[in-house]
Amino acid sequence: MKLIFTPNHEYIHKVLVVAHEANILEKIDLEIQVPFDEDTKIWKYNPLGKVPAFIKPDGKPLYGGLVICEYLDSYNKTSPLFPNDDSIWDIKRQMVTGDGIFDATTLIRIESWREQADWNKEYMLRERSKIMRALKMLESDAEEWLKEIGKFHIGHVATAGALSYLYLRNPIQDCKLTQGDETFDWANDHPNLKSWYNKILERPSIKFRLSKEDVKKL
Numbered sequence: 738m739k740l741i742f743t744p745n746h747e748y749i750h751k752v753l754v755v756a757h758e759a760n761i762l763e764k765i766d767l768e769i770q771v772p773f774d775e776d777t778k779i780w781k782y783n784p785l786g787k788v789p790a791f792i793k794p795d796g797k798p799l800y801g802g803l804v805i806c807e808y809l810d811s812y813n814k815t816s817p818l819f820p821n822d823d824s825i826w827d828i829k830r831q832m833v834t835g836d837g838i839f840d841a842t843t844l845i846r847i848e849s850w851r852e853q854a855d856w857n858k859e860y861m862l863r864e865r866s867k868i869m870r871a872l873k874m875l876e877s878d879a880e881e882w883l884k885e886i887g888k889f890h891i892g893h894v895a896t897a898g899a900l901s902y903l904y905l906r907n908p909i910q911d912c913k914l915t916q917g918d919e920t921f922d923w924a925n926d927h928p929n930l931k932s933w934y935n936k937i938l939e940r941p942s943i944k945f946r947l948s949k950e951d952v953k954k955l
Contacts, residue, residue, distance in 0.1 A: 739766040739792040741782050748802040752789050754894045755806045757942035759813035818891040831892030834871050838899035841867040845908040879929035900934050
């Protein structure tokens with residue numbers, strides 16, 4: 738098996754967490770491909786030119802973070818992150834919400850790469866509002882998560898990744914789209930999420946990160 742990825746990408750982190758939880762990470766070869774590099778070979782694995790991509794033992798490719806996560810989770814026979822019961826629907830809703838925060842954060846950052854005079858502020862504010870509404874919903878979810886901190890599923894994985902990315906890349910604070918944004922910190926107004934996040938960071942699979950240097954060690 739082979740995982741084709743770009744380091745420091747939160748969708749990649751989600752895949753790595755699932756592989757870690759399924760206890761198969763050491764069975765997966767790792768290959769770095771950066772889609773925007775001139776010499777990238779990502780097209781060999783994914784005709785859409787996106788990471789992550791994955792090669793199954795039979796040599797056939799998979800691509801798209803969700804598809805790869807569900808495939809890897811099929812190896813988890815003890816505590817699957819995609820449970821096979823009615824709870825999966827709330828869990829997938831939480832997963833999509835976390836992924837949405839990551840997407841909106843990324844879109845604001847990409848727009849901010851232009852000259853500030855050329856920013857589409859209406860577009861950026863719309864993405865900002867998505868982040869705020871998603872955080873509010875997950876704050877409510879986190880109240881329940883704190884009551885059952887031993888449980889762990891794909892909704893938790895996506896949320897932890899999104900919150901980590903907001904710490905790493907804080908476009909709301911950087912772009913200062915509204916008054917007070919210069920001090921924006923999602924944890925300030927979301928105490929349940931903050932408490933849950935600090936607890937979940939102790940989980941070995943969440944602590945796991947990959948850099949280019951790490952690839953040679955695995």
